[in-house]
Amino acid sequence: xxxxxxxxxxxxYDDVSLMRSGDRFLLSGIIYTARDRAHExxxxxxxxxxxxxFMPAGQVLYYVGPSPQxxxxxxxxxxxxxxxxxxxxxxxxxKTGIRGMIGKGKRDEKTRALLQQYGGVYxxxxxxxxxxxxxxxxxxxxxxxxxxxxxxxxxxxVLDFPVIxxxxxxxGDLYEDAIRK
Amino acid sequence: MTKRIINTDKxxxxxxxxxxxxxxxxxxxxxxxxxxxxxxxxxxxxxETLKVLKENSLIARTExxxxxxxxxxxxxxxxxxxxxxxxxxxxxxxxxxxxxEAYKKYYLRxxxxxxxxNRINTGSNTPAFVHCDLVPGTVFRLTVYxxxxxxxxxxxxxxxxxxxxxxxxxxxxxxxxxxAGPNPCPPVYLGVGLGGLADVAMxxxxxxxxxxxxxxxxxxxxxxxELKIMERLNKTNVGPLGFGGNSTVGGVFIKEAxxxxxSLPVALNLNCHSLRFRTVEL
Numbered sequence: 001x002x003x004x005x006x007x008x009x010x011x012x013y014d015d016v017s018l019m020r021s022g023d024r025f026l027l028s029g030i031i032y033t034a035r036d037r038a039h040e041x042x043x044x045x046x047x048x049x050x051x052x053x054f055m056p057a058g059q060v061l062y063y064v065g066p067s068p069q070x071x072x073x074x075x076x077x078x079x080x081x082x083x084x085x086x087x088x089x090x091x092x093x094x095k096t097g098i099r100g101m102i103g104k105g106k107r108d109e110k111t112r113a114l115l116q117q118y119g120g121v122y123x124x125x126x127x128x129x130x131x132x133x134x135x136x137x138x139x140x141x142x143x144x145x146x147x148x149x150x151x152x153x154x155x156x157x158v159l160d161f162p163v164i165x166x167x168x169x170x171x172g173d174l175y176e177d178a179i180r181k
Numbered sequence: 182m183t184k185r186i187i188n189t190d191k192x193x194x195x196x197x198x199x200x201x202x203x204x205x206x207x208x209x210x211x212x213x214x215x216x217x218x219x220x221x222x223x224x225x226x227x228x229e230t231l232k233v234l235k236e237n238s239l240i241a242r243t244e245x246x247x248x249x250x251x252x253x254x255x256x257x258x259x260x261x262x263x264x265x266x267x268x269x270x271x272x273x274x275x276x277x278x279x280x281x282e283a284y285k286k287y288y289l290r291x292x293x294x295x296x297x298x299n300r301i302n303t304g305s306n307t308p309a310f311v312h313c314d315l316v317p318g319t320v321f322r323l324t325v326y327x328x329x330x331x332x333x334x335x336x337x338x339x340x341x342x343x344x345x346x347x348x349x350x351x352x353x354x355x356x357x358x359x360x361a362g363p364n365p366c367p368p369v370y371l372g373v374g375l376g377g378l379a380d381v382a383m384x385x386x387x388x389x390x391x392x393x394x395x396x397x398x399x400x401x402x403x404x405x406x407e408l409k410i411m412e413r414l415n416k417t418n419v420g421p422l423g424f425g426g427n428s429t430v431g432g433v434f435i436k437e438a439x440x441x442x443x444s445l446p447v448a449l450n451l452n453c454h455s456l457r458f459r460t461v462e463l
Contacts, residue, residue, distance in 0.1 A: 001224075001225045001226045001229070064250065065250060065251075065290065065292075066250050066290070067246075067247050067250045067252055067288060067289055067290040068288040068289070068290065069288070070245065070246070070288040073246075076246065076247065076250060076288055076290070077241075077246050077247040077248070077249055077250040077252075077290075078250050079249060079250055079251075081250075081251070081330075081331065082330075082331040082334065082364050084364070104331070104363060104364070104366065104422065104423075105331070105362070105363045105364035105423070106362055106363060106364060106423075124363065124422065124423075124424075126230065126233050126234075126237070126422060127331070127363070127366040127422050127453070128234070128237070128248070128249050128329075128366040128422075128453050128454055128455045129233055129234060129236075129237040129249075130237070130246070130247060130248065130249040130250040130251075131237050131238075131240040131241040131244065131246035131247065131248060131249075132233055132236055132237035132240055134240075134246055135240065149291070149302060149304075150250075150290050150291075150292075162233075164424060174423075174424065174425075175362055175363055175423050175424075177425070178418050178419065178420055178423060178424060178425030178426075179359060179362070179417060179418055179419060179425075
């Protein structure tokens with residue numbers, strides 16, 4: 001088992017070039033949420049040549065639809081959603097300069113190849129640990145698509161947010177390695 | 182036979198209470214199952230992951246954060262004695278009012294859209310998906326069962342030939358669970374519907390888990406089969422959240438039913454590690 005290392009966003013190519021599948025990181029800094037509907041809209045904006053609601057270069061996307069914010073809290077439960085649903089949008093996002101994605105579950109073959117091609121890393125956090133992960137989020141605000149409710153884009157500030165590298169830029173795949181053993 | 186009267190307002194109150202419990206308090210049998218997996222794990226990484234799940238349940242319970250941001254589709258199972266007489270509002274309305282109230286009051290995510298293609302969120306997590314069985318007597322058993330989308334999407338139904346050997350069914354089950362891998366948030370609680378028609382098998386795969394984690398099937402043949410499936414799946418090394426380990430499955434629950442001479446449906450309902458349901462008898 002590898003030890004936890006700290007890393008801050010945004011991520012540079014040098015940062016991700018040092019990451020290998022199975023590496024474990026405590027991520028700090030700003031990340032942006034986006035799931036199915038937000039990706040649909042982001043892709044449309046890119047294709048239309050519109051400016052995105054955040055500067056994508058080096059940023060990390062978090063596939064999550066948090067539960068509503070209870071009074072006196074920063075955010076509701078906020079664990080990762082299943083990532084393969086975002087596979088069709090990944091190339092567009094990587095082209096904008098997105099460097100990392102956090103979700104849970106397998107990516108398709110094409111997405112894994114795109115990560116190698118564009119220099120992007122796919123992380124998993126702890127699926128189904130929404131309450132636990134909410135405690136690693138220190139700020140949250142909606143910056144776009146408020147009408148989508150839980151599918152809006154949030155800018156989150158995270159502190160020591162645990163992520164594990166599933167797919168690195170060298171074709172490594174933690175899930176495949178696990179079942180090969 | 183005397184009739185027993187239940188006011189649907191009571192059902193409404195109970196649905197709210199059970200919805201709260203299901204979302205915030207991991208059932209004790211599921212907690213115990215995670216503890217036993219921690220003891221049986223060989224992989225330090227898997228132990229750490231299972232401990233995170235334990236901590237998640239502690240935070241959910243003590244700080245009133247939902248166990249998962251996917252607060253699920255609400256499935257309601259009702260077993261109603263034929264000597265029960267309902268009074269008050271229509272039971273379907275009572276149930277849906279309760280779900281809407283609970284999801285608003287407790288800051289739970291509303292994940293239901295009104296139409297599969299046009300996809301407008303109903304904003305209330307309704308409708309609940311209700312199954313009602315009539316039984317003899319005056320019993321009224323109510324279950325609130327939450328199902329997240331990630332695990333529900335890994336559902337499988339396959340119609341086997343009646344002459345296919347059991348071994349082929351086991352191969353199939355292993356294939357489905359390994360193929361699903363990390364997606365349904367393992368350790369998985371696997372409901373298996375065997376027999377019936379396609380729809381019956383599917384519903385039985387859901388009902389099967391209501392028996393309770395850690396219980397054995399009443400029929401020794403199926404109890405052995407469950408054990409065999411579980412041992413086999415726990416050798417795949419999918420592990421907790423797919424990161425590797427020997428806790429891929431926390432329980433296997435078969436519910437069998439009579440079938441057509443031509444058919445052998447096998448339905449698989451994969452539940453995530455956060456197996457969330459609560460039952461009450463009124």
